[in-house]
Amino acid sequence: MRSAPPIARSPASGGEWRCVQCGQLLAVLREGRLHIRLTRGHEYLVGFPATSKCRTCGSLNEVRDATSLGAAPAGPGR
Numbered sequence: 318m319r320s321a322p323p324i325a326r327s328p329a330s331g332g333e334w335r336c337v338q339c340g341q342l343l344a345v346l347r348e349g350r351l352h353i354r355l356t357r358g359h360e361y362l363v364g365f366p367a368t369s370k371c372r373t374c375g376s377l378n379e380v381r382d383a384t385s386l387g388a389a390p391a392g393p394g395r
């Protein structure tokens with residue numbers, strides 16, 4: 318009898334980097350870096366600033382820092 322520990326997934330702790338055009342999820346914020354998942358198991362952890370081309374619509378997305386992803390701790394304005 319073993320109790321499965323809760324998986325340490327914290328989707329609410331980080332922001333999501335989405336395409337500005339179509340909303341496709343490009344990466345998720347993980348420990349201050351961007352976790353990019355591609356097909357075939359390719360994964361990347363990249364720092365800021367980062368640029369990525371949307372796989373869906375081809376738009377070029379750029380993010381300067383984590384605060385751009387909505388992970389800022391309640392800052393005034395935007």
Ligand SMILES: [Zn+2]
Binds near residue numbers: 376
């Ligand atoms: Zn897109």
